[in-house]
Amino acid sequence: MAEIAGDFAELISGDELKAAALRYIGEMRAKIERDQNGLHSVFDSWFTRVLGQLIQFDPTRAWEDSVRERVIRAPAQFGGLQWDLHRLRQFLDRWRQGRFVDYARREQSGTHYHPRFGTEFGADVLLTCQGAPSLMRWRGIPLMKNVFDFAMYPMLIGELRPHTIIEIGSGLGASALWFADHLVMNGIDGHVHSVDRVRAEAAHPHVTFHQGDCADPARLFEPGLLQAAPHPWLVIEDAHHNVAGVIEHFHTFLEPGDYLIVEDSDIKREALRGFVGAHPGDYLVDTRYTDNFGRNATCAADAIFVRMEEPDGE
Ligand SMILES: C[S@@+](CC[C@H](N)C(=O)[O-])C[C@H]1O[C@@H](n2cnc3c(N)ncnc32)[C@H](O)[C@@H]1O
Structure with missing residues (x-):
């Protein structure tokens, strides 16, 4: 996929990832109150739990780096969080693109x-x-x-x-x-x-x-x-x-x-x-x-x- 150009090829990361996660959780909380009478879906609960873990890491470093480092030191303990972070990045990468997306962009981010x-x-x-x-x-x-x-x-x-x-x-x-x-x-x-x-x-x-x-x-x-x-x-x-x-x-x-x-x-x-x-x-x-x-x-x-x-x- 060498021909993939621009940021579509790059999964959201670093400061952009953190900002998107905070924006999304604000939206998610509003949705939970507005549409779900305060009840969390499985996904809402998962997102809340993972973000709660990630924001405890050194705020000056990318979450990807903090998690990678911990996985090297204690793979059994942090392997699950690495999977969570990857899924979180995939989800937020889609979410930031908005609801209606160009076909070519879909193929590129695929x-x-x-x-x-x-x-x-x-x-x-x-x-x-x-x-x-x-x-x-x-x-x-x-x-x-x-x-x-x-x-x-x-x-x-x-x-x-x-x-x-x-x-x-x-x-x-x-x-x-x-x-x-x-x-x-x-x-x-x-x-x-x-x-x-x-x-x-x-x-x-x-x-x-x-x-x-x-x-x-x-x-x-x-x-x-x-x-x-x-x-x-x-x-x-x-x-x-x-x-x-x-x-x-x-x-x-x-x-x-x-x-x-x-x-x-x-x-x-x-x-x-x-x-x-x-x-x-x-x-x-x-x-x-x-x-x-x-x-x-x-x-x-x-x-x-x-x-x-x-x-x-x-
Ligand atoms: C996957 S099935 C449709 C299933 C159905 N829509 C469903 O969801 O239960 C595909 C259908 O396309 C029809 N089909 C295949 N070639 C066709 C053609 N050249 N013109 C019209 N229908 C065709 C087949 O006869 C078959 O019934």
């Missing part, structure tokens, strides 16, 4: 994480988080989502309140039914359009299953459907075929505030680089959803995009 998936955790979690040996089911139908996305999508639907959900790749139809149930549960007047090479057989009053082939994106849906579908939209690419062509097709219909999610994105990075490169500033990664359960704790690693306002009248 160097501090899993080499393939850019996750905070390893392939062991990814291997089983969709269910092993059994998939989860929704309304009795196997659902091809992992446990992180099973929590992420309802949060996003609740915040975005999409009037149209477009799914490319219906599978057995469970995911479209699941999205529609979340529309109903949130009292959202919305509809799901889900397309597959073979029309799914499931049924739901808020879902229309379509038959279409990603090889010809313009004909995935009947003429006029996309022009008429009310915004905001949540578009999910989950067919893994002609990804570049499919997302480029949807670009012409997406409006500011709409979301585009590309699932299993680790195998689609070339298409994504081309797409965001062709539309500079139009799409940012919403890290509230990619990272809420740890960096890239989603099958849509770096690929939960929000369509931004057009910067220059494109």
Whole structure:
């Protein structure tokens, strides 16, 4: 990764790290009072404990140096704190970047994480988080989502309140039914359009299953459907075929505030680089959803995009 330029490659450290930790704990305390009725989450408790230990070190030295020195002297005693400090640095490095982050910057700062998936955790979690040996089911139908996305999508639907959900790749139809149930549960007047090479057989009053082939994106849906579908939209690419062509097709219909999610994105990075490169500033990664359960704790690693306002009248 020698081509990585600038401070994105450097994990936050030294005085910047200390300042960010103090800023974050202020925000965290306010959140605990405002949103959690004074109750600490596991993460809140962990952060408080680790910071409490770090601020006892010599204030004139970087925490990284103080901890490293102690690990050399007493590895059994301080090895855990070294791990804590690394996780704290990773977290604050993300936090300082803000919620909406450029795709290139995400890729660059991914160097501090899993080499393939850019996750905070390893392939062991990814291997089983969709269910092993059994998939989860929704309304009795196997659902091809992992446990992180099973929590992420309802949060996003609740915040975005999409009037149209477009799914490319219906599978057995469970995911479209699941999205529609979340529309109903949130009292959202919305509809799901889900397309597959073979029309799914499931049924739901808020879902229309379509038959279409990603090889010809313009004909995935009947003429006029996309022009008429009310915004905001949540578009999910989950067919893994002609990804570049499919997302480029949807670009012409997406409006500011709409979301585009590309699932299993680790195998689609070339298409994504081309797409965001062709539309500079139009799409940012919403890290509230990619990272809420740890960096890239989603099958849509770096690929939960929000369509931004057009910067220059494109
Ligand atoms: C991973 S599955 C979708 C899973 C489903 N969305 C879920 O979460 O349960 C991918 C689907 O994409 C469909 N697919 C693959 N190639 C396609 C193409 N060229 N056009 C349309 N659909 C395609 C497959 O038939 C398959 O049902």
